[in-house]
Amino acid sequence: MxxxxxxxxxxxxxxxxxxxxxxxxxxxxxAVWAGAAGVIWxxxxxxxxxxDDNSKILNAxxxxxxxxxxxxALVVLQMARVPALERRVGxxxxxxxxxxxxxxxxxxxxxxxxxTMWGYALQSGKGLGGIVQQTIDSVNQLPDMxxxxxxxxxxxLIGFISIGGVRRLIPYDTWYHVHLLTYAAVFLTFWHQLSxxxxxxxEPAAKTAWYGLYGSVTALVVWYRILxxxxxxxxxxxxxxxxxxxxxxxxxxxxxxxxLHRMGAEAGQFFRWRFLAPGMRLSSHPYSLSAxxxxxxxxxxxxxxxxxxxxxxxxxxxxxxxxEGPYGALTAGKRSRGKVLLVAGGVGITPMRALFETLxxxxxxxxxxxxxxxxxDLALWDELAAISQERGARLMYAVNSPEGERxxxxxxxxxxxxxxxxxxxxxxxxxxxxxxxxYEALRGAGVPARRIHHESFEM
Amino acid sequence: MKKSHPMRRVVLATAxxxxxxxxxxxxxxxxxxxxxxxxxxxxxxxTAAGQxxxxxxxxxxxxxxxxxxxxxxxxxxxxQVRLTLTGDKITKAEAVQAPKGGTSxxxxxxAIPKLNQEAVAAGSADIDAxxxxxxxxxxxxxxxxxxLDKAKAAGGTSGSSGAAGASSSPQAPAAQARIxxxxxxxxxxxxxQVRLTLTGDKITKAEAVQAPSGGTSxxxxxxAIPKLNQEAVAAGSADIDTxxxxxxxxxxxxxxxxxxLDKAxx
Numbered sequence: 001m002x003x004x005x006x007x008x009x010x011x012x013x014x015x016x017x018x019x020x021x022x023x024x025x026x027x028x029x030x031a032v033w034a035g036a037a038g039v040i041w042x043x044x045x046x047x048x049x050x051x052d053d054n055s056k057i058l059n060a061x062x063x064x065x066x067x068x069x070x071x072x073a074l075v076v077l078q079m080a081r082v083p084a085l086e087r088r089v090g091x092x093x094x095x096x097x098x099x100x101x102x103x104x105x106x107x108x109x110x111x112x113x114x115x116t117m118w119g120y121a122l123q124s125g126k127g128l129g130g131i132v133q134q135t136i137d138s139v140n141q142l143p144d145m146x147x148x149x150x151x152x153x154x155x156x157l158i159g160f161i162s163i164g165g166v167r168r169l170i171p172y173d174t175w176y177h178v179h180l181l182t183y184a185a186v187f188l189t190f191w192h193q194l195s196x197x198x199x200x201x202x203e204p205a206a207k208t209a210w211y212g213l214y215g216s217v218t219a220l221v222v223w224y225r226i227l228x229x230x231x232x233x234x235x236x237x238x239x240x241x242x243x244x245x246x247x248x249x250x251x252x253x254x255x256x257x258x259x260l261h262r263m264g265a266e267a268g269q270f271f272r273w274r275f276l277a278p279g280m281r282l283s284s285h286p287y288s289l290s291a292x293x294x295x296x297x298x299x300x301x302x303x304x305x306x307x308x309x310x311x312x313x314x315x316x317x318x319x320x321x322x323x324e325g326p327y328g329a330l331t332a333g334k335r336s337r338g339k340v341l342l343v344a345g346g347v348g349i350t351p352m353r354a355l356f357e358t359l360x361x362x363x364x365x366x367x368x369x370x371x372x373x374x375x376x377d378l379a380l381w382d383e384l385a386a387i388s389q390e391r392g393a394r395l396m397y398a399v400n401s402p403e404g405e406r407x408x409x410x411x412x413x414x415x416x417x418x419x420x421x422x423x424x425x426x427x428x429x430x431x432x433x434x435x436x437x438x439y440e441a442l443r444g445a446g447v448p449a450r451r452i453h454h455e456s457f458e459m
Numbered sequence: 460m461k462k463s464h465p466m467r468r469v470v471l472a473t474a475x476x477x478x479x480x481x482x483x484x485x486x487x488x489x490x491x492x493x494x495x496x497x498x499x500x501x502x503x504x505x506t507a508a509g510q511x512x513x514x515x516x517x518x519x520x521x522x523x524x525x526x527x528x529x530x531x532x533x534x535x536x537x538x539q540v541r542l543t544l545t546g547d548k549i550t551k552a553e554a555v556q557a558p559k560g561g562t563s564x565x566x567x568x569x570a571i572p573k574l575n576q577e578a579v580a581a582g583s584a585d586i587d588a589x590x591x592x593x594x595x596x597x598x599x600x601x602x603x604x605x606x607l608d609k610a611k612a613a614g615g616t617s618g619s620s621g622a623a624g625a626s627s628s629p630q631a632p633a634a635q636a637r638i639x640x641x642x643x644x645x646x647x648x649x650x651x652q653v654r655l656t657l658t659g660d661k662i663t664k665a666e667a668v669q670a671p672s673g674g675t676s677x678x679x680x681x682x683a684i685p686k687l688n689q690e691a692v693a694a695g696s697a698d699i700d701t702x703x704x705x706x707x708x709x710x711x712x713x714x715x716x717x718x719x720l721d722k723a724x725x
Contacts, residue, residue, distance in 0.1 A: 050484060050487040051536075055559060056484050063480050107473075123535055123563070124535075196565070198564040201564070
């Protein structure tokens with residue numbers, strides 16, 4: 001695999017100055033909280049008094065409804081693939097935020113529905129038992145409530161199929177395409193907020209703010225999920241160049257294209273790939289670059305775990321490729337000015353391989369620890385050895401003993417191998433159990449949490 | 460990478476949300492002095508002593524006095540009207556209480572200012588219901604009537620001419636026939652509008668000015684409307700039976716009939 005290794009661009013990157021970048025997560029979270037406070041203030045300002053229990057229920061319904069409407073926009077925004085989120089905060093972290101806030105929003109929606117209908121039922125003298133009848137009446141009588149009912153139904157469906165146990169039962173593509181219905185659900189539930197929401201009827205400024213919020217989220221989604229990928233793919237016109245088996249079960253796909261170095265991709269990042277081959281058009285999957293991008297060539301390295309990754313082996317050269325990205329924050333920008341330890345578990349080597357090649361640093365600053373089941377499974381080993389020689393970097397591996405015994409990865413063993421480990425930045429990629437184990441060992445060896453950089457797509 | 464317990468997060472989020480909402484709700488006062496002006500759309504220059512002034516007799520006949528009507532309970536909450544009268548004339552009407560919460564807020568915001576204007580213009584409780592806010596309008600009229608009654612009682616003899624109009628008897632002489640047209644009620648098949656002829660309080664004639672037509676609707680209208688007209692005259696109210704096979708038309712008819720009766724001051 002010498003077609004991809006040792007490019008000039010990669011070598012140039014190793015000489016760059018180290019410029020640590022701060023993640024914008026904290027200011028973003030502060031802005032989110034400020035917005036929530038604004039929404040509560042809107043309610044507070046438009047509610048002079050609460051006379052009785054019935055009004056208390058209705059007002060609780062209003063608060064939950066307002067918060068749900070606000071969060072709904074943010075939940076969609078988190079998946080708009082905005083570069084600041086994907087590349088600076090990290091796709092994995094944003095995806096976890098999305099899952100968390102999505103669940104919370106659905107709970108708020110259900111609370112809003114229940115409280116409001118209960119309040120209306122009480123108002124018309126029906127009591128808690130009449131809540132179903134009241135819901136039917138309200139859907140029939142109030143403006144935009146039919147739409148809202150359908151939208152809420154969709155949200156509940158989407159929430160249901162995203163519950164861990166249910167999600168594992170259905171194919172990823174099915175789950176993904178049902179999940180796209182969220183856009184329809186948000187659109188359908190939007191209108192009743194304005195037409196029946198007291199705060200929007202009383203306060204025209206609130207209406208404007210709501211249009212602004214949903215409008216800008218829509219614009220971001222349209223730009224970054226639709227138009228930007230179209231532009232990217234028209235410009236770079238990527239095709240499969242070759243498929244190479246690295247080790248049993250792990251293949252590399254070489255992708256050619258035009259001016260690929262202009263895509264702004266960095267080592268450690270990934271794209272969402274869609275191969276326009278029969279049976280693969282409908283699904284796109286995230287795979288990390290396993291080498292620094294070259295002007296005419298990209299490479300991904302994939303382990304055959306699911307149907308999609310297994311099918312990659314049979315890709316014909318010349319197959320058109322549709323890519324979205326680059327995404328991911330596990331890049332050189334994460335590190336501070338010190339030595340770096342890269343830890344890879346199994347196929348987690350892919351981003352580590354690219355970082356190993358390009359991370360700025362002098363001879364002796366860089367160490368790569370590669371964990372695999374056996375020496376046979378050490379994919380890309382020859383390349384790694386070549387890079388380590390060229391850069392004066394340390395390369396270590398840990399595999400199971402012939403009897404199947406797992407290697408010792410603990411605070412002590414790490415400290416033995418790297419006595420100054422507590423002065424390293426650590427980049428880590430691997431299966432969740434492995435990552436957790438290494439994380440604890442690193443913490444035990446004195447590495448501060450803020451210097452352990454990790455990407456995990458487990459929810 | 461920190462170890463997180465999903466259940467702990469769920470419990471924390473739920474507890475924080477519930478306690479936050481309960482805190483917000485409990486921080487709001489049970490009644491708000493500014494509510495009257497907010498609901499009535501008028502400045503709160505009236506004193507709270509308004510209700511006592513008729514009994515106290517402090518207000519002279521020519522000076523302005525303020526009277527608060529009884530609370531009228533409606534399906535959506537209480538309605539209470541406060542009037543400012545100069546002599547016998549209503550110079551200002553405002554709602555001290557009005558339905559709140561959910562869509563009621565919106566309806567109140569729409570209906571109360573209209574009702575206030577109507578009350579000042581009519582100088583009596585004989586005002587039109589605001590469509591879409593029938594219950595609130597009904598409650599408003601009740602409370603307005605009671606306020607006028609109080610003012611009349613306090614005003615004594617000199618209030619005879621003006622306040623008489625505000626009493627429950629209709630302004631029109633009993634023997635004279637009146638024609639009242641109800642509001643248009645929209646149904647799925649088209650608009651329905653009812654015109655009544657009243658002698659005193661009695662409906663002497665009911666007819667449909669508008670009714671659904673076209674296709675099977677023409678046939679149904681031909682069957683249903685005469686029956687509904689008869690029923691309206693017989694019942695003397697909007698409490699009439701639906702003609703089977705013409706549910707929507709009957710519903711619209713009843714709505715328009717009710718609005719006509721409301722207009723007639725029933």
